Amino acid sequence: MRGRASFCRGRGRETPAPIPNCRPAAPRGLAQGREQRKVGSPFPRRPAWPPIYLPLIIILFLCLWGGPAPAWGAEGPAAPGGGGSTPWWVWALVLFGFSFIVGILSLLGGMGGGTLFVSIVGGFLPFHLDFVRCASLLVALSGALSAGPGLLRFGMGDLRLSLPIALMTSTGAIFGAVIGLKLPAHVIQIALGFTILGIVAVMVRAKRSEYPRVPKADVLSHHLGLAGVYLDRATGEEVSWKVHRTPLALGSFLLIGIMAGVFGIGAGWANVAVLNLIMGAPLKVAVGTSKLIVCLTDTAAAWVYLHSGAVMLVVVVPSIIGMMLGSWAGVGILVRIAPIRLRYVVIALLLFAGIRSLLKGFGIWN
Amino acid sequence: MAREPVSDIQLYYARVIDRAAKLAFCLLLITFAIYISGVLRPYVALEDLPGYWGQPAHHYLQAAQIQTGWAWLGELHHGDFLNFIPIAIMAGVTFLGYLWVLSKFFRNRETILGIIIIIQLVVLALAASGIIRTGGH
Numbered sequence: 001m002r003g004r005a006s007f008c009r010g011r012g013r014e015t016p017a018p019i020p021n022c023r024p025a026a027p028r029g030l031a032q033g034r035e036q037r038k039v040g041s042p043f044p045r046r047p048a049w050p051p052i053y054l055p056l057i058i059i060l061f062l063c064l065w066g067g068p069a070p071a072w073g074a075e076g077p078a079a080p081g082g083g084g085s086t087p088w089w090v091w092a093l094v095l096f097g098f099s100f101i102v103g104i105l106s107l108l109g110g111m112g113g114g115t116l117f118v119s120i121v122g123g124f125l126p127f128h129l130d131f132v133r134c135a136s137l138l139v140a141l142s143g144a145l146s147a148g149p150g151l152l153r154f155g156m157g158d159l160r161l162s163l164p165i166a167l168m169t170s171t172g173a174i175f176g177a178v179i180g181l182k183l184p185a186h187v188i189q190i191a192l193g194f195t196i197l198g199i200v201a202v203m204v205r206a207k208r209s210e211y212p213r214v215p216k217a218d219v220l221s222h223h224l225g226l227a228g229v230y231l232d233r234a235t236g237e238e239v240s241w242k243v244h245r246t247p248l249a250l251g252s253f254l255l256i257g258i259m260a261g262v263f264g265i266g267a268g269w270a271n272v273a274v275l276n277l278i279m280g281a282p283l284k285v286a287v288g289t290s291k292l293i294v295c296l297t298d299t300a301a302a303w304v305y306l307h308s309g310a311v312m313l314v315v316v317v318p319s320i321i322g323m324m325l326g327s328w329a330g331v332g333i334l335v336r337i338a339p340i341r342l343r344y345v346v347i348a349l350l351l352f353a354g355i356r357s358l359l360k361g362f363g364i365w366n
Numbered sequence: 367m368a369r370e371p372v373s374d375i376q377l378y379y380a381r382v383i384d385r386a387a388k389l390a391f392c393l394l395l396i397t398f399a400i401y402i403s404g405v406l407r408p409y410v411a412l413e414d415l416p417g418y419w420g421q422p423a424h425h426y427l428q429a430a431q432i433q434t435g436w437a438w439l440g441e442l443h444h445g446d447f448l449n450f451i452p453i454a455i456m457a458g459v460t461f462l463g464y465l466w467v468l469s470k471f472f473r474n475r476e477t478i479l480g481i482i483i484i485i486q487l488v489v490l491a492l493a494a495s496g497i498i499r500t501g502g503h
Contacts, residue, residue: 088415089402126416130423138453142391145459149384155372159379159467163479167486174493181500185422224478230372295383295460296486302457303493306450308500309434310423313449314415317398 088314095125096318099139103326104333105346112294113323114140114265116346119196119353122189123360127315129185133264134302134310135319140266141298142320143327144291155230156288161243161281164224165289166296168250169257169271173297176261177304183262189361192263196354199269203347206273214280217242221279230285243279252278253293261301266294375470382466386459393452397445406445424500435496461490 098121106113114136122132151157180188217227227242243249252274260267268290275286305311359365400406410418410430418426427434441447464483471480492498 086416088412091416127419128422131419134423138456141456142387145383145387145390145456149380149387152376152380153372155376159373159376160479163482163486167482167489170486170493171489174489174498178498178500181423225476296490299457299460300490300493303490303496304498304500306453306457307435307496307498308423309427309432311450311453312415312419312426313398313401313446314412315419316453317394317449320394 091126092314092318095121095127095315096322098125099319099322100326100329103323104330105326105349106323107327107330111346112140112143112266112268112291113327114260114267114298115196115199115263115269116349116353117319117323118264119192119350119357121319122192123353123356127312129188129264130181130305130308130310131312131315133180134305135312135316136264137266137298137302137305138316139319139323140268140294141302143323144266144268144294144298146324147291148295151288151291154233154288155228156284157292158228158230158285158289159292160224160228161226161275161285162289162292162296164226164246164250165253165271165275166293168253169260169267169293169297170300172254172257172259173261173301174304176258177264177301177308178261179258180262180264181305181308181310186361186363188262189357191361193354193356193358193361195259195263196350196357200347200350200354202269202273203343203350206277209276210283211239211241212276212280212282214242214244216244218244218246220246228285230282232284239282241280241282241285243275243281245278245280249274249279257297257300260297261304264301264305266298268294375467375474378470379463379467383459383463386455386462390452390456390459393455394449397449397452401445401449404445406443406448408446409441409444410446434499458494461487461494464490 099117102113102116102120106116117136117139118129118132121127121135122129125132127135148157152159183191221227221243224246226246227240229238229240231237232239253271256267256270256274259265259270271290271293272283272286275281275289276283279286281289356365401408402412409432414430418429421429426432438447438450442451464487468480468483468487471477471483
């Protein structure tokens with residue numbers, strides 16, 4: 001379905017002239033800049049950012065960094081002071097720096113950040129995966145809570161649509177968190193490695209649809225009233241939508257919740273894929289609603305981690321602050337970035353982090 | 367399907383989680399500053415943390431003799447456990463939001479969604495209760 005009522009009367013898709021009282025498609029300066037590029041600006045063009053070799057620089061840095069190997073093999077309680085001579089605040093600052101970079105990259109890559117955070121921080125810093133996963137859940141939760149209200153106000157996130165889905169993911173996340181805390185770290189690393197490589201495959205192959213065609217809403221979604229209207233501010237049009245294949249999607253969301261709990265991630269990328277590709281929600285609604293779902297998923301899992309003693313404050317707080325500042329910095333970069341290159345940066349990093357997790361899990365590269 | 371683009375319930379929910387989340391972030395910054403400045407003596411000394419953070423969570427709990435569940439409520443005079451208040455608020459924001467909008471769904475005669483919210487509240491309460499926790503691997 002693609003029922004689209006014109007929001008600004010008289011404005012067609014091909015009409016180039018701006019209509020009074022209609023919100024422009026993009027900030028004026030940005031739109032003009034794009035137009036200038038099309039017709040050939042007399043001014044020298046700023047080189048597209050980031051350079052294509054950026055992932056190579058980051059990967060080289062991470063390889064050289066290596067980081068001290070976590071003491072996963074150690075059995076029994078550790079003796080205090082056994083973490084080397086580096087003071088705690090140095091690690092907190094390093095973590096802050098890592099989180100800042102992950103915050104930028106995840107925002108630019110259109111991800112929640114949990115997956116990148118767990119794979120990079122868990123792979124290269126000395127903190128045990130239990131603490132990293134708990135921090136990741138709280139990072140993803142704080143990010144989702146920050147974005148949620150705005151998305152709800154603009155109608156991008158749909159509370160009604162999120163209700164049955166969040167029930168499935170949060171239930172799954174509780175089981176996932178229990179499973180994740182029971183499994184040995186190397187098993188988690190191996191499973192995380194395969195999952196990240198799966199995400200890379202999805203990112204490379206999946207073709208998301210802006211407005212998927214939904215011929216008829218299924219019975220369950222009809223009874224739950226899972227349909228709505230949102231104002232697309234980019235086009236100035238109201239877009240009405242409905243969803244189908246709800247039972248299949250709810251089953252998928254239960255699995256997504258379990259995965260989120262096991263790995264300590266928000267799994268927003270998976271939510272968007274199911275909402276958009278299976279249920280047929282418009283891409284913007286899928287992205288916005290995904291954040292609302294992450295709020296519930298990570299809340300449920302975070303409680304289990306919290307009660308199991310996996311909160312290490314010097315891991316949690318610098319991560320939250322770093323990721324938030326990184327996200328804000330990322331917004332500034334986003335306006336002058338070449339999206340296709342960015343996609344390659346994120347894919348390359350995820351690919352590297354996935355292989356690193358696998359090698360670490362198998363004990364090949366510690 | 368003639369629904370308003372953004373319903374009143376949705377706006378109300380947005381307002382509740384926005385305020386609660388901001389409160390939690392501000393409190394977290396304050397309590398973390400208290401923690402690292404040493405204004406309140408931490409239960410586990412900051413200098414000892416590098417010896418623990420490479421170990422699984424249950425080893426850390428064992429070594430530092432920390433109780434799980436809601437036992438931290440009895441340790442709020444320590445700088446580290448004080449930080450659990452904003453974290454608990456952050457983890458309780460959505461619970462609060464759902465609780466706030468529950469009656470509105472029933473008032474609008476949206477019984478099915480109201481029941482889903484009740485089940486969701488039970489699930490979250492179960493997670494928050496501390497009944498579900500693990501002693502580690």
